[in-house]
Amino acid sequence: MEAKGLKRNCTGNLETRVQEETLPPTSYVTWDIFLIQASTSLEKLKILCKEDEENVNPSTLIKLYTQAILDMTYFEENKLVDEDFPEDTSLQKVKELIAILSEPEVVVKESSLHPKHSDMLGPELLECLYWRRGALLYMYCHTVTAREEGQSKKRDVLKKCLIDGISYLLKMFTFRCPLHLNEEVSFQDTDTAKLLSEGIFSDTHLLATMYTGEMCYWGLKYCVNEEPENCDIDTNGPGTSSTLLKESLEFREIGEKILRKYISICEGPLKGQAWNTTNAKKILNFFQHCHH
Structure with missing residues (x-):
């Protein structure tokens, strides 16, 4: 064409x-x-x-x-x-x-x-497209898990949405290379340099880490023992990992890694900038004590 x-x-x-x-x-x-x-x-x-x-x-x-x-x-x-x-x-x-x-x-x-x-x-539009798909699935799953019936019905659909949402948000971080820090390069603003080295180029990138952590929490809490059934939704799209969709997502491993990153950034270079880590720490504690 x-x-x-x-x-x-x-x-x-x-x-x-x-x-x-x-x-x-x-x-x-x-x-x-x-x-x-x-x-x-x-x-x-x-x-x-x-x-x-x-x-x-x-x-x-x-x-x-x-x-x-x-x-x-x-x-x-x-x-x-x-x-x-x-x-x-x-x-x-x-x-x-x-x-x-x-x-x-x-x-x-x-x-x-x-x-x-x-x-x-271009990377910015691609990031936006993946962010919007991931955030939409996050908001949908947030509503579903808040409803009592959502915790017992159609968990296969919830799991599919969580896996796809996490996949989209993780893909969002792949379009720009983090800044490489080394002793030979000096930076006037070390906090900004630290953010860029972690692949955090905007507030949206940081929010995506928290959203990912929360979806991993919902996945581990509600879906980890559920076997996939015939879903009435198919969110497959460009960038969605077929491997993640075919296999059970390691909710705990991904969630712990990304929430530690979120907390480190909020209490490090963004300390005092009103980013709350309370919920992230509660989820981390759940990951560490959950025996799924």
Whole structure:
């Protein structure tokens, strides 16, 4: 597929998505700006796609397409949160949103214009796509585990969502290399250098470590003895580890490692910056005393 095919995929997919959305009711007016932004990106894409292929950078097209998807899905995600993830419909909606957030990488792969997704999308957009999928599954699992029935019903689905959510968040840390510290290089701000050496480039990266730790806790507490059954959700997408999906995730090992990192950062270079470690320490204590 050449640049022409990329144009067709971007505009066709996105126009369908935007047209499927309706004007939000008054309770969602806070979030309707994101649908407006998505629509604006679509119009920009249409204009660019009318130009000669030689004058259009494919990277510009896919980035506009990706930003529109991020805006549109953010609106939908906040609707789910505001509605407290309705039991009858939220699982299917989460599945749909995960699939939509996977589309930019699928389009890039099908275009065959670049051997790597990062060459066209760039690390920041890729991090955002993986963060949004992981955070969405985190919020869904948070709601499910808070409901009494969620602790005894459909644990196979919960486990699948936890494993996929953890996989997405861990993948988020792979698109940029941590800063390498050594004695030959001096830094004026040692705290910032320490953060960069740990792969923490933003607040979102740090929050992702805590989310991962919490999902490992839920997995160990509710799902570790459950055998996978036929799930009615399939969150498979680019970057999801097939190995992790086929085998039982080592919730304790991953959880302990990433929460120790979180605590070390919050009580080290970010000490005094209002990052709370109380819950992280409680989960670590659970890991150490749980006999699963």
